Amino acid sequence: MGYVHPVIIDPESLTTPQCLGLACVACHKRFPLPRVPVGTLPDGTIVRACEDCAFLIRPQH
Numbered sequence: 599m600g601y602v603h604p605v606i607i608d609p610e611s612l613t614t615p616q617c618l619g620l621a622c623v624a625c626h627k628r629f630p631l632p633r634v635p636v637g638t639l640p641d642g643t644i645v646r647a648c649e650d651c652a653f654l655i656r657p658q659h
């Protein structure tokens with residue numbers, strides 16, 4: 599646990615709210631605000647997913 603290797607996500611595949619970290623990158627849900635950082639855009643912006651989706655995107659080992 600601890601440091602998570604950053605995943606670079608292509609912004610072309612995301613909507614504007616997703617790019618701003620205001621919507622889940624997987625299910626587009628905006629409320630409640632997605633909490634889990636799952637990657638960054640090439641410019642360093644953190645994109646987020648809700649907890650359920652983050653678990654699917656980044657399985658815990």
Ligand SMILES: [Zn+2]
Pocket residue numbers: 622623624625626627647648649650651652
């Ligand atoms: Zn989600």
